[in-house]
Amino acid sequence: MIPVILSGGSGSRLWPLSRKQFPKQFLALTGDHTLLQQTLERLTFEGMQAPVVVCNKDHRFIVQEQLEALKLATQAILLEPFGRNTAPAVAIAAMQLLNEGRDELLLVLPADHVLDDQKAFQRALALATIAAEAGEMVLFGVPASKPETGYGYIKANADAGLPDGVNRVAQFVEKPDEQRAAQFVASGDYFWNSGMFLFRASRFLDELKKHDPDIYDTCLLALERSAREGDNIDIDEATFACCPDNSIDYAVMEKTSRACVVPLDAGWSDVGCWSSLWDVHEKDADGNVTKGDVVVQDSHNCLVHGNGKLVSVIGLENIVVVETKDAMMIAHKDRVQEVKQLVNTLNKQGRSETQNHCEVYRPWGSYDSVDMGGRFQVKRISVKPGAQLSLQMHHHRAEHWIVVSGTAQVTCDDKTFLLTENQSTYIPIASVHRLANPGRIPLELIEVQSGSYLGEDDIERLEDVYGRTAEVRNVSHAR
Structure with missing residues (x-):
């Protein structure tokens, strides 16, 4: 069995903590490790092979760094030039494995979900394996325990042809309103759609070719034209741009006769919004969840997330407060699904706060914007041991470098020299x-x-x- 980890989401509903260039799967929201790392750690048991990770090309160094921190290897890292939803991502992963002669079971998992009960997860996986080995396409369904309007639902019926505990998918239902969601929960016949799947690679591709041949054909051509370097497979941008944008549910699962559901009662959450993050955290006596330098007074059922500044709240009920260095978001807990629309509005206004944090991570380290004025900007730069930035030039700015700690090797035109603590140098324009x-x-x-x-x-x-000289120059690729 090979896990296919989908790490291409932007996590916009968790703004301002989640940003386009550093989305929620790379954040430690529910523990010491990031959501991606927790997903990978969940799969370190007998019978599970090294994963295939699918991510945006801009995130490849973050993924590699988080893999290295756990000392985990991969089958491959598929680098998408842009997102085309889950069906193309899994199709290219399956095609790559079949090209290597490996028609394995594929366990498809989003990189940003939480599972509290590892043993329950493995039990569900064992049951799903029996069905998938028989040619079924398994979707893990979470028993609907409350009228949640942020999830899609699956109606399931018993089928004598399936193993005990596995049900046939009868209907997919889009995110319902609260009244309809309550009816689903009361019936007991519905599950939340977890977005987690198990099927054989060839079975998925056969069904995709049958039900959405445009995706199949485009992905096949995109993979043929892609370049591989080590574990990285750089998907051909021009071909992938022609691929339809579609999910596994829409492209295959809603059309195939082989879709079935295995119940997953393992403390699952997609951590898709601030209220779901409140759900999975321990709360104080007043139902509040706090992180950072936070003081709460006469407030109940709130989530208050500080990120440097002292954050104090008084007399609030069911409110979310999230503070970062460059942005603050305050919302009623019942309205946090609308954060995505807020991010869309900010994007239309050209606001950079949706793209990057003040601290921006690069393969060589990071930089943090400290201050900015009309014709100046101050940054704190951290470079990892043994790392180096690109050989570069600027057409409109000069730079002054002051070493705070460590040793800097500086190249400036035809000179190369070392600087140590408290020493400085000047880099002229051009x-x-x-x-x-x-x-x-x-x-x-x-x-x-x-x-x-x-x-x-x-x-x-x-x-x-780091092979970035050929990339199109833009903000996300700088330095």
């Missing part, structure tokens, strides 16, 4: 330069930029050990 850390501890420095334009897209890469 100078070809590079910053590297030759030491064994992180390099921390302050960068002061000055010039007529300070955008992160004012960069021309000449060399890059």
Whole structure:
């Protein structure tokens, strides 16, 4: 059995903590490890092979770093140039494995879900394996315990041709209103759609070819034109752009006669919004969930998430307060599903706060915006031991570097030299330069930029050990 981990979501309903360039699956929201890492750790038991991870190309270094932190290997990392939903992602993963002669069972899991009961998960998986080995396409259904309007529902009927405990899918239902959701819960015949699947690779592709041949044909061609380097498979952008955007549910599961449901009663949550995050956390005597430097007074059933500043609340009921360095979001807990619409509005306004945090992660380390004015910007830069930035130049800004700790190896035009703590240097406009850390501890420095334009897209890469010189220049690829 090979897990296929889908890590391409943007998690916009958990803004402002989740951002496009650092979405929720890479955040430690429910423990010491990130949601992606928790998903991977859940699969380290006998019979489970190394995973295939599908992610956005912009996130590849984050994925690699989080895998390395757990010392986990992969079958492959499929790099999507942009999202085309779950059906194309799983199709390319299945095609790649079949190309290698490996027609295995595929356990398809989103990277950003929570499961509290590992033993219950393994029991459900064992039952699902029996059905999948017989050619069925299994969807894990979570028993609907309350009238949740943020989930899709599945109606299931008994089928004598299936193993005991496995039911046939009778109907898929889109997110209902509260009254209809209450009816579903009362009937006992409905499950929440978890978005988790188990089927054989060839079975999925046969059904996809039958029910959505456009996706099948486009993915086959996109994989043929893709480039592989190590574990990374860089999906061909021009071909993938022609692929229909469709989910596994719509493309296959709602059309096939082989769809069945295995109950999954394992403390599942998709952590899809702030109220579901409140659900999975321990609460104080007043029902509040707090994180960070937070003081709560005469408030009940609130979620208050601080990220640096002191956050204090008085007299609130069922309110979510989320503070980050550059944004704050306050909403009633019953309205948090609307955060996605708020993010769409901010995107239309061109607000950068939906894209990146002030601290931006790169394969070589990170940088944090400290201050900004009309013609200057101050950043704190951290470079990992042995790492280096690209050899680059800027057309509109000069830079001053001051080493706070560690050792910096600086290239500026035809000179290369070392700087240590409290030493500094100046990088003129249009100078070809590079910053590297030759030491064994992180390099921390302050960068002061000055010039007529300070955008992160004012960069021309000449060399890059991370293979980014060929990428289109834009904000998300800078440095």
